[in-house]
Amino acid sequence: MYITHTCLYERMSGYDLVDIEVTHESADDLFDSLSEDSNRGDHLQSIQAVRLQAGQPDSELRSLKELDENSVKLLEHQVDAAYRALFEMDGKALLADEVGLGKTIEVGMILKEMHFRQTDESVLILTPAQLAKQWQAELREKFGLDFVCNYDDEFEDFDAHDYIIASIDTAKSERHRETVLKRNWDVLVLDEAHYVKNEETDRYDLIDQLSYNYAFFLTATPIQNELTDLYNVVSLLRPGLFGTRDVFHHYFVNSNQETLVNRDELQDRLNKVMVRNRREDTDIDFTDRTIDTRTFDPTPKERELYQAVSNYVKGAYSQDQGQKLVLMLLQKEVVSSPVALKQTIEKRLYEQSELTHADELESILDLIDEIDTVTKQERLLDIVEEARDTVEMGRVIVFTQFRATQQQILDRLASEGYTVHAFHGGHSSSEKEQIVEDFEEEGGILVSTDAMSEGRNLQFCNILVNLDLPWNPMRVEQRIGRVHRIGQKRDVFIFNMALNDTVEEYVLERLYHKIDLFQQSVGELSSILSRLEESGTSFEDEIFERLVNAGSEVDLENDFDAMAVDLQEQRDLANKLEEFNSGVFEGFDLGESDD
Amino acid sequence: MTDAAVPVTQSAVEQFTERYLRSLGCSIEHSDDYWVVSVPDTTDTEIPHGKHTLVRGEGAPDGDDDSTKRLHPESAFFQRLLREAAERSPTGKLSIESESDIETPKWIQRSDVEVQNAQFVPYYDRTAAVVLFRVGIETVSEYQKEFLRAVAVDSRSEEHLPRLAESFLELTSVESSEAPSGSAELTQTEARPLLDTARELVINEIQDRLDEIHREASRAADSEVEEYRQLQEHRITELQEEHSNLSAKINDLSEQINTGDEDSRVQALRERKELKSEYEELNETLNELRERRDGGFPERQREIRERHSLDVQVTPLTLTEVEYERGEVDFELTNGSRGQTVTLGYGSGIGVTETVRCASCDQELSEQDPVQKISNGLECQRCAKER
Numbered sequence: 001m002y003i004t005h006t007c008l009y010e011r012m013s014g015y016d017l018v019d020i021e022v023t024h025e026s027a028d029d030l031f032d033s034l035s036e037d038s039n040r041g042d043h044l045q046s047i048q049a050v051r052l053q054a055g056q057p058d059s060e061l062r063s064l065k066e067l068d069e070n071s072v073k074l075l076e077h078q079v080d081a082a083y084r085a086l087f088e089m090d091g092k093a094l095l096a097d098e099v100g101l102g103k104t105i106e107v108g109m110i111l112k113e114m115h116f117r118q119t120d121e122s123v124l125i126l127t128p129a130q131l132a133k134q135w136q137a138e139l140r141e142k143f144g145l146d147f148v149c150n151y152d153d154e155f156e157d158f159d160a161h162d163y164i165i166a167s168i169d170t171a172k173s174e175r176h177r178e179t180v181l182k183r184n185w186d187v188l189v190l191d192e193a194h195y196v197k198n199e200e201t202d203r204y205d206l207i208d209q210l211s212y213n214y215a216f217f218l219t220a221t222p223i224q225n226e227l228t229d230l231y232n233v234v235s236l237l238r239p240g241l242f243g244t245r246d247v248f249h250h251y252f253v254n255s256n257q258e259t260l261v262n263r264d265e266l267q268d269r270l271n272k273v274m275v276r277n278r279r280e281d282t283d284i285d286f287t288d289r290t291i292d293t294r295t296f297d298p299t300p301k302e303r304e305l306y307q308a309v310s311n312y313v314k315g316a317y318s319q320d321q322g323q324k325l326v327l328m329l330l331q332k333e334v335v336s337s338p339v340a341l342k343q344t345i346e347k348r349l350y351e352q353s354e355l356t357h358a359d360e361l362e363s364i365l366d367l368i369d370e371i372d373t374v375t376k377q378e379r380l381l382d383i384v385e386e387a388r389d390t391v392e393m394g395r396v397i398v399f400t401q402f403r404a405t406q407q408q409i410l411d412r413l414a415s416e417g418y419t420v421h422a423f424h425g426g427h428s429s430s431e432k433e434q435i436v437e438d439f440e441e442e443g444g445i446l447v448s449t450d451a452m453s454e455g456r457n458l459q460f461c462n463i464l465v466n467l468d469l470p471w472n473p474m475r476v477e478q479r480i481g482r483v484h485r486i487g488q489k490r491d492v493f494i495f496n497m498a499l500n501d502t503v504e505e506y507v508l509e510r511l512y513h514k515i516d517l518f519q520q521s522v523g524e525l526s527s528i529l530s531r532l533e534e535s536g537t538s539f540e541d542e543i544f545e546r547l548v549n550a551g552s553e554v555d556l557e558n559d560f561d562a563m564a565v566d567l568q569e570q571r572d573l574a575n576k577l578e579e580f581n582s583g584v585f586e587g588f589d590l591g592e593s594d595d
Numbered sequence: 596m597t598d599a600a601v602p603v604t605q606s607a608v609e610q611f612t613e614r615y616l617r618s619l620g621c622s623i624e625h626s627d628d629y630w631v632v633s634v635p636d637t638t639d640t641e642i643p644h645g646k647h648t649l650v651r652g653e654g655a656p657d658g659d660d661d662s663t664k665r666l667h668p669e670s671a672f673f674q675r676l677l678r679e680a681a682e683r684s685p686t687g688k689l690s691i692e693s694e695s696d697i698e699t700p701k702w703i704q705r706s707d708v709e710v711q712n713a714q715f716v717p718y719y720d721r722t723a724a725v726v727l728f729r730v731g732i733e734t735v736s737e738y739q740k741e742f743l744r745a746v747a748v749d750s751r752s753e754e755h756l757p758r759l760a761e762s763f764l765e766l767t768s769v770e771s772s773e774a775p776s777g778s779a780e781l782t783q784t785e786a787r788p789l790l791d792t793a794r795e796l797v798i799n800e801i802q803d804r805l806d807e808i809h810r811e812a813s814r815a816a817d818s819e820v821e822e823y824r825q826l827q828e829h830r831i832t833e834l835q836e837e838h839s840n841l842s843a844k845i846n847d848l849s850e851q852i853n854t855g856d857e858d859s860r861v862q863a864l865r866e867r868k869e870l871k872s873e874y875e876e877l878n879e880t881l882n883e884l885r886e887r888r889d890g891g892f893p894e895r896q897r898e899i900r901e902r903h904s905l906d907v908q909v910t911p912l913t914l915t916e917v918e919y920e921r922g923e924v925d926f927e928l929t930n931g932s933r934g935q936t937v938t939l940g941y942g943s944g945i946g947v948t949e950t951v952r953c954a955s956c957d958q959e960l961s962e963q964d965p966v967q968k969i970s971n972g973l974e975c976q977r978c979a980k981e982r
Contacts, residue, residue: 017813018734018904020805024794025910031783033686034914043687043776043915045615047767049680050727050912052611054600054743057668240815247817 063116072142091214129167193217393443419444425451691944706965717920762944816903
């Protein structure tokens with residue numbers, strides 16, 4: 001063995017070169033083999049064996065064939081991204097596709113593959129709080145991967161489970177931080193990674209200190225304010241890729257911080273760590289979506305009931321804020337159906353002995369009994385009737401949040417002679433499959449609760465009715481996503497039903513329409529919502545607080561308008577950022593690298 | 596330069612395993628999902644004698660002494676087989692047959708001129724040494740990189756023969772089952788200088804890649820140095836603050852000493868003494884730190900750069916004596932109705948060995964500027980266009 005010692009301390013491109021030491025290993029074995037009388041075997045085979053030893057095991061996504069095609073349809077750019085992140089970037093990658101191209105799917109494939117190869121003993125997924133449950137559902141339904149979410153009852157702590165999805169703020173909280181940092185994670189996934197761009201925040205600090213072997217960061221907008229953001233995010237994944245902060249600034253950013261210079265060099269380096277697919281480069285093509293929002297005047301009896309419930313909720317909340325969840329439920333049920341409301345109230349009355357305001361609840365029950373016409377249900381008949389004449393096999397899917405409402409609609413539609421199918425969380429998964437199959441074959445109307453929102457595809461149906469509306473826009477998007485997804489060949493029609501002058505009308509008209517919720521492409525909403533969360537707001541709470549705290553009708557309207565302005569601002573900001581990033585990366589060919 | 600490593604696909608795994616086992620004298624019975632392999636008692640191998648079941652593809656890992664083994668790219672059985680086969684015969688001889696297809700130079704391939712016939716007349720036999728090197732590059736900031744490279748050197752002239760190395764790789768692909776081979780005739784004394792030359796060549800050939808990794812490692816070191824510098828800068832600021840606080844306190848105490856009564860003066864003197872010694876200590880630390888900063892923290896820099904330094908290991912794994920032939924090739928060229936025969940120096944496995952110049956401008960014919968006319972000697976495309 002001999003050593004060539006190359007000592008280079010020359011200045012080059014603004015940094016000192018480190019030493020290189022070249023060691024030539026001994027060739028004694030080879031020389032010995034030359035002098036042996038006869039070789040033991042076939043030299044060709046030895047050469048082939050050496051070449052195979054040096055070769056990479058055929059790197060392919062072996063878990064792909066395990067995936068259920070009905071649960072997830074993979075697109076080429078997603079498979080490519082997962083492949084590059086795993087095999088070309090050594091498992092440390094920034095997935096920076098433009099919005100709506102399925103970064104979650106890419107991560108799902110990566111995690112599935114790692115699971116298949118048994119390199120995922122512990123996985124931590126950090127997301128904005130509002131997206132945690134959705135991540136959990138998608139990974140379970142589409143990839144068969146079970147994660148515990150920090151909002152689940154069974155969640156104990158970060159050292160008690162191996163597959164965890166948690167909000168990044170929970171992970172960095174005093175209570176959990178130490179446990180999170182103590183563990184050596186196999187895989188770290190960081191959603192909306194641009195929120196750790198600032199190196200002076202606790203979040204950045206948490207990620208910086210976390211110990212992990214593989215990491216996948218997701219963001220559509222790696223650059224938020226200035227190009228340094230890119231430096232910060234990338235440096236978390238690959239410290240030193242860009243050299244020092246100063247070198248990055250001098251070398252890649254022009255003096256006004258707005259454009260990149262030396263783009264080729266930057267692209268070469270980014271190629272080692274970042275995948276960015278652009279919409280125009282993919283074959284995603286969504287059909288049109290038509291939104292028809294129908295508002296109806298409630299009957300006088302319904303109006304009276306709505307008022308009584310709203311007053312009760314307001315009064316009870318002002319006295320005891322601990323009852324918030326159940327009060328919120330009542331407020332939602334009153335616009336869904338009297339029967340849903342009735343069940344909850346009866347349960348409260350008969351199961352809780354020391355109930356305050358029991359009289360008020362009793363009188364609400366009386367009001368419910370007086371209702372003989374349920375406006376929304378009557379109007380629903382108009383929609384399904386129209387569909388029966390115009391759509392293939394009259395297929396319509398009707399969503400409601402409540403089982404009681406669902407049952408009543410099913411009975412009503414059946415009595416009118418419609419073929420009906422029920423879908424709710426109480427069915428086993430094989431039953432659920434059967435129901436969807438029946439619906440496809442027999443046509444008619446599928447009445448579903450939001451249990452449907454998880455992972456099932458109904459592209460064969462193109463009419464969807466929101467009989468009531470969740471106050472969480474992600475839920476609305478999930479409902480629409482069941483029918484309006486890749487593979488849907490027809491235009492999609494969404495009907496929203498609301499009663500005039502109710503909370504539902506406010507949410508629908510003033511909030512959802514203002515942010516064009518129903519027209520958002522998949523994924524856009526999450527960027528708006530996670531921006532909103534940045535400002536410390538939970539959507540449902542926000543709605544409820546405004547509702548119960550408004551002094552007058554005018555106040556309420558103003559409050560909702562203010563919230564809408566806020567949302568719109570977030571949306572504009574999200575759009576601007578997306579445009580800005582597109583601009584910065586324009587002309588960047590971040591496709592396959594040459595090596 | 597061509598990577599000598601080959602992708603380890605399932606089919607490559609099966610092809611190699613079957614050929615190797617059979618060459619040892621084992622018999623194999625095939626079923627859809629598995630093979631039953633019988634290893635006779637007389638077989639010279641580390642694989643235990645007797646019957647084994649090889650299950651094709653992925654699944655549970657191999658059992659320790661179970662006669663059922665997995666056969667896939669990462670299976671323990673296959674890896675063991677590779678180790679054994681690689682060590683068995685690291686040197687030997689291969690021949691590149693002169694009957695193999697004659698390689699037409701690019702300056703003809705890229706032109707409209709057609710080759711009607713090509714005839715190679717070998718004049719003499721030559722040998723070359725082809726060495727497969729494993730080159731490992733290691734640094735803290737990057738994953739270890741490993742390459743397998745083939746380098747060919749003519750045994751007599753020590754001329755570098757890159758084209759021959761490529762032919763060698765084609766000849767030894769996993770698909771090829773038979774190549775004319777035998778024992779190497781080179782002696783240790785003959786092989787030694789050839790290997791030294793090959794060692795230099797392999798480093799030259801990976802130089803670009805090496806430079807790239809070198810730059811990356813240097814950048815990573817630089818950013819670590821910068822991080823350290825900032826940390827120390829921060830520390831200096833903190834110490835400076837502490838320093839000025841102490842100084843202010845000492846001043847206050849001096850004031851008290853000048854104005855206070857006997858008791859408080861003694862107390863203040865005592866306190867001032869303590870603070871002064873603290874102040875001195877701090878001053879020393881601060882000065883030392885500033886000095887190190889002004890010098891650019893040389894020790895720390897050295898330590899960081901040492902840690903990021905590149906360790907390149909070059910290991911020769913196989914040495915093959917390759918027989919090839921040199922002579923002349925006649926290319927019968929036609930272009931429309933015109934025809935001409937060109938005679939060029941040629942070697943089997945290395946192709947045309949001489950450069951040909953345009954009869955008109957005397958520039959070398961090349962892929963970019965191929966032959967265009969053959970009526971008055973060979974004329975290049977550029978000249979033909981200008982006419």
